[in-house]
Amino acid sequence: MTVTWKDEDAANHxxxxxxxxxCMEYMFEAALRMVRDIGRPPRRIVDLGCGSGATGGAMHRVWPDAQLVLADYSPPMLKLARENYGGEENVTIVEADLIDPGVMRRLCSEPVDAVVSSAAIHHLPRERQRALYEEVLDVLTPGGAFVNIEHTASACDRTEAIWWRWFYDKMAESRSATGTPTTWEQVRDEIAPRQEVNILTRVDTQVRWLRDMGYEDADCVFKVFEMAVFGGYKPA
Ligand SMILES: C[S@@+](CC[C@H](N)C(=O)[O-])C[C@H]1O[C@@H](n2cnc3c(N)ncnc32)[C@H](O)[C@@H]1O
Known part of the structure; x- marks a missing residue:
């Protein structure tokens, strides 16, 4: 099974x-606090690979006066984002492919105070992941923040196995509790094939990239096995 995000079933799933x-709620909290630390209310925020808009939407609830751009390349995801945020003031929803060099300049006619992303950039080839981070740095205002809530690579097979067991357990428990008895093996068989499109990069590698390309205070601020929140700031 090959997931393509332009497929409605993949988006809805x-x-x-x-x-x-x-730990999703803690990852949002960490991301919000990274953005808050720019020390002024952000005036412009971009969410890359926004999906239905959850991450940018969380920022919008805190800073409703900021101009928020939700960007994705998947028509069914963009449809969900429009259903959730289409009527909101200060929210623009745009189709954009993050693989295209120069996408950040096209998305940002003016410098932005925060670029956020969640579980999206790991779908790009590894060299494009790094190049995109450079493009993000280029469009940030001085002092602006980049924060990525990302699916990253485990450092070893053992911790990778523990992570997936936890994930499958949690999903099986939730489904069983809401009236659909489900085993973790059933969840595994459903979820594992959907991971084939991932190009996971270790978070320590990504933080090093950010430091090397000139982000200030680049750090991983939250990590639970393969999910990590990391980012940095454009020097003021
Ligand atoms: C796992 S979903 C995450 C969605 C959303 N950020 C969230 O956390 O709910 C991955 C998202 O990345 C988007 N995506 C993947 N490759 C992309 C690309 N090349 N350009 C733009 N968006 C992309 C998909 O369409 C999808 O919405």
Missing amino acids: FVSNREHIP
Whole structure:
């Protein structure tokens, strides 16, 4: 099975299972606090690979006066984002492919105070992941923040196995509790093939990239097995 995000089933499957990702609420909190630390209310925020808009939407609830751009390349995801945020003031929803060099300049006619992303950039080839981080640095305002809530690679097979067991357990428990008895093996057989499109990069590698390309205070601020929140700031 090859997932393509432009497929409606893949979009709906992710959105309806997102809540089962362990510790998601803490990852949002960490991302919000990274952005808050720019020391001024952000005036412009971009969410890359926004999906249904959960991450940018969380920022919008805190800073409703900021101009928020939700960007994705998947028509069914963009449809969900429009259903959730299409009527909101200060929210623009745009189709954009993050693989295209120069995409950040096209998305940002003016410098932005925060670029956020969640579980999206790991779908790009590894060299493009790094190049995109450079493009993000280029469009940030001085002092602006980049924060990525990302699915990253485990450092070894053992911790990878523990992570997936936890994820499958959690999903099986939630489904069973809501009236659909489900075993973790059933969840595994459903979820594992959907991971084939991932190009996971270790978080320590990604933080090093950010430091090397000139982000200030680049760090991984939250990590639970393969899910990590990391980012950095454009020097003021
Ligand atoms: C796992 S979903 C995450 C969605 C959303 N950020 C969230 O956390 O709910 C991955 C998202 O990345 C988007 N994506 C993958 N490759 C992309 C690309 N090349 N350009 C733009 N968006 C992309 C998909 O369409 C999808 O919405």
